[in-house]
Amino acid sequence: MDPSTDPFSPENVVVIASGPLTGTGVPLGSRYEVITKSPLNGTLTSANSGGVFGWKMKKAGFDAIVITGKSETPVYLLLTDGDAEIMDATPYWGMKTGEATDAIIRDLGDAGARISCIGPADEKLSRIACVINEKTRAAGRGGIGAVRGSKNLKAIAATGTQIIAEADEERFNSVKEDFRKKITENGIDQALHHYGTAVLVNIINENYILPTKNFQSAHFTEADKISGEEIAKTILKKPKGCYACIVQCGRLTEVDGVTSEGPEYESEWAFGADCGVSDVKNITKANYLCNDLGLDTISTGATIACLMEMAEKG
Ligand code: SF4
Known part of the structure; x- marks a missing residue:
């Protein structure tokens, strides 16, 4: 790609890639990357996410996807057992990530499909917009979701039943056991x-x-009020993990009758300490909202913190 390429031009390339261990059952082997030229910092950027989308993309027959160009109308990409099909996403444009995810799964009639989706912030080309899979897992950094928005690519749906096989099962299982230990x-x-x-x-x-x-x-001074220990005491419903992960560091939480995921450490410092906020419920609500809108919690919290200091200093 020409280094002078405008990140929002059709010439910008977006790569969505799993790793060799993704979906193999190796502990922590659930991740996938989104790589593109960032509209936020103007350089090559990658953001990483867990959940189950990376595994499902491989089950659909794809190790990596390379996206170029731009659609005239909103579309989504359907990956099924080695086939890639471009589908109409006009009905989903403008929807929040959770709504769009539910609607695509419903319309496909396939409860096993997994969706990597963008929200209204990405559609409006916010330079701090991210990509969300399974409604709550974020490939967050560098405004990568806005590049997908600039291409009118609302979502990628992955479904399939392909087997992710190891070349040498015995040796693979012994390495896997070693990792686990x-x-x-x-x-x-x-x-x-x-x-x-x-x-x-x-x-x-x-x-x-x-x-x-x-x-x-x-x-x-109020860090303990926004700590993981405080989350465990107050809003945690249960730990949750990415595909085949034995750690389960994700947080299924509930605030004011809404159940969702988060917050992670980064959202805690960005909306919490960096903004001088010590109310873990409010931080969590901000986190839920960012996931719905397709906003990176780190950049959003840090931007608000910067605005607060600028306002304080006139
Ligand atoms: S649950 Fe936590 S430790 Fe396990 S893969 Fe996901 S992010 Fe990593």
Whole structure:
């Protein structure tokens, strides 16, 4: 690609790729990447997400997808057992990620389909927009979702039954067992399982490196109120994991009668310490809203924190 390519031009390329271990059952082997030229920083950017979409993309017969050009009208890409079909997404344009995901699955009549989707923020080309799969897992950074919005690509639906086979099953299983042992013997898996990635809040705060009040400080006196331990005591329904993961660091939470996922450590510092906010429920609500709209929680929280400091300083 020409390095001078405008990120929002049809010439920009978006690559969506799984890794060699994705979907093989190796612990933590669930991830996929979205790679493109970022409209936020103007350079090559990748964002990474878990959940089950990466596994499902492989089950649909695809290790990687390379997208170029631009559709005149909203479309989505349907991947089924080695075939790729471009489908009309006009009915879903304007929908939040959760609504669009439910509607596409309903219209396909395939409850097993998994959807990587963009929201209204991406459609409006917000440079801090992200890609969301399974309604709550984000490939968050660099405005990569806005590039999908610029191509009118609302979603990718993956469905299929292909077998992800190993070349040498015996050797593969022995390496897999080795990985599993290393993770469980380390102990960090238990901390992540019980308290999620927000277990880092107190640890990082105690080391005076927690982004606080738009990075004006590195220590938040109310950090314990936004910590993983506090989430576990107040809003956690249960830990949740990506495909075949034994750690299960995801958080299924409930706030004011709404059940969804989050917050992760990054959303806690961005909407919490960095904005001087110590109410874990409000942080979680902001996280849910970002997932629905297709906004990266880190960039959104950090932008609000910056605005707060600018307002304070006139
Ligand atoms: S549940 Fe957590 S540790 Fe496991 S793959 Fe997902 S993000 Fe990684």
